[in-house]
Amino acid sequence: xxxxxxxxxxxxxxxxxxxxxxxxxxxxxxxxxxxxxxxxxxxxxxxxxxxxxxxxxxxxxxxxxxxxxxxxxxxxxxxxxxxxxxxxxxxxxxxxxxxxxxxxxxxxxxxxxxxxxxxxxxxxxxxxxxxxxxxxxxxxxxxxxxxxxxxxxxxxxxxxxxxxxxxxxxxxxxxxxxxxxxxxxxxxxxxxxxxxxxxxxxxxxxxxxxxxxxxxxxxxxxxxxxxxxxxxxxxxxxxxxxxxxxxxxxxxxxxxxxxxxxxxxxxxxxxxxxxxxxxxxxxxxxxxxxxxxxxxxxxxxxxxxxxxxxxxxxxxxxxxxxxxxxxxxxxxxxxxxxxxxxxxxxxxxxxxxxxxxxxxxxxxxxxxxxxxxxxxxxxxxxxxxxxxxxxxxxxxxxxxxxxxxxxxxxxx
Numbered sequence: 486x487x488x489x490x491x492x493x494x495x496x497x498x499x500x501x502x503x504x505x506x507x508x509x510x511x512x513x514x515x516x517x518x519x520x521x522x523x524x525x526x527x528x529x530x531x532x533x534x535x536x537x538x539x540x541x542x543x544x545x546x547x548x549x550x551x552x553x554x555x556x557x558x559x560x561x562x563x564x565x566x567x568x569x570x571x572x573x574x575x576x577x578x579x580x581x582x583x584x585x586x587x588x589x590x591x592x593x594x595x596x597x598x599x600x601x602x603x604x605x606x607x608x609x610x611x612x613x614x615x616x617x618x619x620x621x622x623x624x625x626x627x628x629x630x631x632x633x634x635x636x637x638x639x640x641x642x643x644x645x646x647x648x649x650x651x652x653x654x655x656x657x658x659x660x661x662x663x664x665x666x667x668x669x670x671x672x673x674x675x676x677x678x679x680x681x682x683x684x685x686x687x688x689x690x691x692x693x694x695x696x697x698x699x700x701x702x703x704x705x706x707x708x709x710x711x712x713x714x715x716x717x718x719x720x721x722x723x724x725x726x727x728x729x730x731x732x733x734x735x736x737x738x739x740x741x742x743x744x745x746x747x748x749x750x751x752x753x754x755x756x757x758x759x760x761x762x763x764x765x766x767x768x769x770x771x772x773x774x775x776x777x778x779x780x781x782x783x784x785x786x787x788x789x790x791x792x793x794x795x796x797x798x799x800x801x802x803x804x805x806x807x808x809x810x811x812x813x814x815x816x817x818x819x820x821x822x823x824x825x826x827x828x829x830x831x832x833x834x835x836x837x838x839x840x841x842x843x844x845x846x847x848x849x850x851x852x853x854x855x856x857x858x859x860x861x862x863x864x865x866x867x868x869x870x871x872x873x874x875x876x877x878x879x880x881x882x883x884x885x886x887x888x889x890x891x892x893x894x895x896x897x
Contacts, residue, residue, distance in 0.1 A: 491636075491638050491745050492556060492636035492638065492745060492746075493636065493637075493638045493642065494635070494636065494637060494638070494642050494645070494646060494773075494776060495635065495636075495769065495772075495773055495776075496556075496558065496636060497556030497557055497558050497636060498553065498556065498557055498558075498560060498563075498633065498634065498635065498765065498769065499552070499553055499555075499556055499557070499632075499633075499634030499635075499744070499746060499748075500552065500553045500557070500563060500567075500631070500632070500633060500634070500761075500762070500765055501550055501551070501552040501553075501631065501632040501634075502550065502551045502552070502567060502631055502754060502758065502761055503543075503548055503549075503550045503551075503628075503629040503630055503631075503754055504548065504549055504550075504551070504571075504585040504586065504587060504629060504754065504889070505547055505548055505585070505586050505591055505629055506518060506547045506548070506549060506578065506583055506584075506585060506586075507547075507583065507584060507585075507586045507591070507886070508582060508583055509578075509579070509582045509583055509584045510582060512586065512879055512882055512883065512886075513593075513594075513599070514547040514591055514594050514599050515547055515583045516545070516546035516547045516599075516601035517546065517547070517578075517581060517583060518542045518546050518547065518548060518549050518603070519542075519546065519605065520577070520578070520581055520583075521533070521540060521549055521574060521577060521578070522540060522541070522542055522549075529605045529606075530606070531605065531606035531607060534554055535554075535570055535573075536554065536566070537553065537554050537555075537557065537562075537563065537566050538551055538552070538553065538554055538563075538566050538567065538570045539551070539552050539553075539554040540570070540574070542603050542605075543603070543607075544602065544603055544611050544614070544620065544625065544626070545600055545601060545602060545603060545620075545625075545626045546601040546602070546603050546604075547599075547601065548629065549574065549585070551567055551570055551571070551574075552632075556634075556636065560762055560765060560766055561762075561848060563762070564758055564759060564762040567758040567761075567762070568757075568758050568759070568892045571585060571758060571889060571890070571892075572890065575890050584886055584890070585886065585889055585890070586882060586885065586886045586889070587629070587663075587754055587755065587756050587757065587885055587886070587888070587889045588629065588663045588664065588753070588754060588755075588756070588861065588865070588882070588885060589628060589629050589630060589662075589663045589664035589676070589678040589753035589754050590623065590627050590628055590629070590663075590664035590666070590667055590677060590678050591627050592666040592667065592669065592878045592882055593668065593669045593875060593878060594623075594626075594627045595668075596621045596622050596623055596625070596626045596627050597621050597622070599626075600620065600621040600625075600626040602615060602620065609727070610727060610728070610732075613723065613727050613728060614728070617688070617689075617722045617723070618685065618686055618688060622681070622685060623667055623677070623678075623681045624678075624681030624682055624684060624685030625685055627667070628664075628678045628681070628682070629678075629753075629754040630678070630750060630751070630752060630753060630754055631661075631752040631753070631754050631755070631761050631764065631765070632748050632749065632750055632752070633748070633749040633752065633765055633768060633769065634741070634744065634746040634747070634748045634749075635650075635746055635747055635749070635769060635772065636744075636745055636746045637745060637746065637747065638745070640702075640703050640704055643702075643703070643704055643707075643740070643747075644702035644703065644783075645776045645783060646747055646772065646776060647698065647701060647702070647707075647738070647740065647747055648700075648702065648783060648786045648787050649772045649775035649776050649786055650698075650738045650747055650749060650772060651697060651698050651700075651738065651786075651789075651794065652775065652781070652786040652789060652794070653768070653771060653772065653775070654696070654697055654698075654737045654738060654749075654751060654794065654798065655697065655794045655795070655797035655798035655801060655815075656797065656801060656810070656827060656830060656831070657749075657751055657752060657768065657801075658675070658676040658679060658751065658753070658798070658801040658802045658805065658827075658860075659801040659804075659805060659806050659808055659827025659828065659830070659831060659860070660764065660767075660806070660827070660831050660856070660857060660860065661676075661751075661752045661753045661755070661764055661860065661861075662674075662675035662676035662753055662801075662802065662805040662806075662860040662861070662862040662863075663676070663678075663753040663754065663755055663756075663860065663861035663862050663865070664676055664677045664678040664679075664753055664862060665677065665862040665863075665865055665866055666865065666869075666873065666878065669873055669874070669875055669878060670873050671866065671869075671873060673803070674802055674803050675802065675803065675804060675805030675806075675860055675862035675863060676753060676801070676802040676803075676805065676862065677802075678753055679696070679751055679753075679798075679802045680802060682696065682735070682751070683695075683696050686733075686735055689715075689718045689719060689722070690718075691711075691714045691715050691717075691718040692715055692718070692719075692733050692734065692735050693735040693736060694711075694736050694791075695791055695792070695795045696736060696737045696751070696795065696798060697736070697737060697791050697794040697795045697798060698711075698736045698737065698738055698739075698791075699711065699791055700787060700791065702787070704740070704742060707740050708742075711730075711734060711736075711740075712730040712731065712734065713730075715730040715733050715734060716730045719733060731743065735750075736750075737749070737750055737751040737798075738750065738751075749768070752764060752768070753861070753862075755856070755861055756861055756885050756888040756889060756893075756894065756895040757888050757889050757891075757892045757893060757894065757895075758889075758892060759852060759892050759894075760852060760856055760861075760894060763849045763852040763853050763856070764853075764856075766845075766846075766849045767834070767835065767838060767849070767853055770838045770841075770842055770845070770846070771834055771837075771838060773842075774837065774838065774841055779841070780837065781818045781819070785818050786818070788814075789814065789815060789818075793812055793814065793815065794815075796812065797810055797812055797815060801827055804827065805827065805859075805860040805862050805863055806826065806827045806828035806831070806857070806859060806860050806863060807826055807827070807828065807863070808826065808827045809824050809825070809826055809827075810824060810825055810826070810827060810830060811824040819833065821833070828857060828858075828859075831857050832857065835853055835854075835857060852894065855894055856894070861895060864895055864896070864897045865881060865885075865895075865897070867897040868881045868884075868895075868897035869881055
């Protein structure tokens with residue numbers, strides 16, 4: 486999101502969608518993002534503007550990121566732009582026998598062998614990351630996600646938005662998990678990407694924390710408790726000060742004071758742009774309700790400890806929509822007694838959003854009802870039906886690529 490002018494809560498969205506580039510014949514990852522990111526003179530760029538969408542790359546050469554080119558107010562319009570740009574990219578890739586493939590992780594990529602770091606513009610930064618952390622692993626080079634940037638204007642808005650985001654982060658994987666397969670086998674997690682997301686920078690714990698952010702209600706407090714700690718922790722590994730704390734911060738939601746926004750980072754990429762934007766709609770409108778305190782008060786949202794939220798998060802990344810949430814304190818705020826499956830909690834949330842914003846919700850309801858029946862991860866497991874051979878995986882993931890190309894939901 487742009488730094489100026491400052492935006493107020495929910496005045497606009499910044500959306501980023503990441504996709505892997507694969508060989509059209511074998512579906513192996515294909516490190517050719519530079520084919521896409523060239524200007525008219527053939528020079529490779531870090532970003533290529535395409536109207537209201539921007540193409541870019543981060544870290545590895547087999548991933549392309551599509552993002553809204555600045556804040557956008559209309560999710561329906563930007564959804565159509567994403568669909569159009571995905572089709573344009575697939576047309577370009579067809580010429581080099583390649584295509585885009587969705588989901589949050591490639592099912593048989595071997596990162597130690599297949600990773601090619603992006604060598605252009607930010608290549609020096611990526612080499613430092615690789616030296617410190619070793620970026621040829623699933624948590625670094627085999628992951629694709631949706632990032633949602635939401636604006637805030639001042640400390641009061643920051644406190645409300647950060648607290649609400651922190652409160653819902655643990656249940657997001659129960660709706661969005663899409664990474665159950667790695668190394669040609671079921672990992673035991675519906676969201677294995679987030680398992681690695683937590684672990685991949687454990688060498689310096691201050692960078693990721695517990696994924697669920699700390700209780701922080703001012704920008705100054707955030708700077709002191711998070712960014713200053715990261716700066717101190719990275720210093721022995723980066724004596725030349727090449728890595729900035731804002732780049733390193735890997736919590737599930739990070740404050741971007743340069744943009745005046747908070748970026749949610751734990752949403753797995755789905756099978757097509759329409760599903761991704763549907764998820765953006767419902768997450769952002771749930772946050773609207775929480776910020777308004779019409780369902781759960783600010784003080785109650787803030788009351789939940791990071792440890793308790795993390796325990797719920799650990800359950801949902803493993804079980805997806807079938808995970809059972811039992812924390813009595815958390816559930817009482819949602820007016821739930823006993824225990825509840827993630828899917829059923831999201832049913833309550835979806836109904837609440839639909840009753841609060843009936844007209845806005847209508848265009849998105851059919852899609853959310855379908856995807857809340859089972860996460861994409863669960864639909865992938867159903868489609869594989871116990872056969873995790875490369876041949877079986879290839880058939881399912883080719884269908885997923887077709888869903889992305891045609892903007893259709895995946896049905897097992």
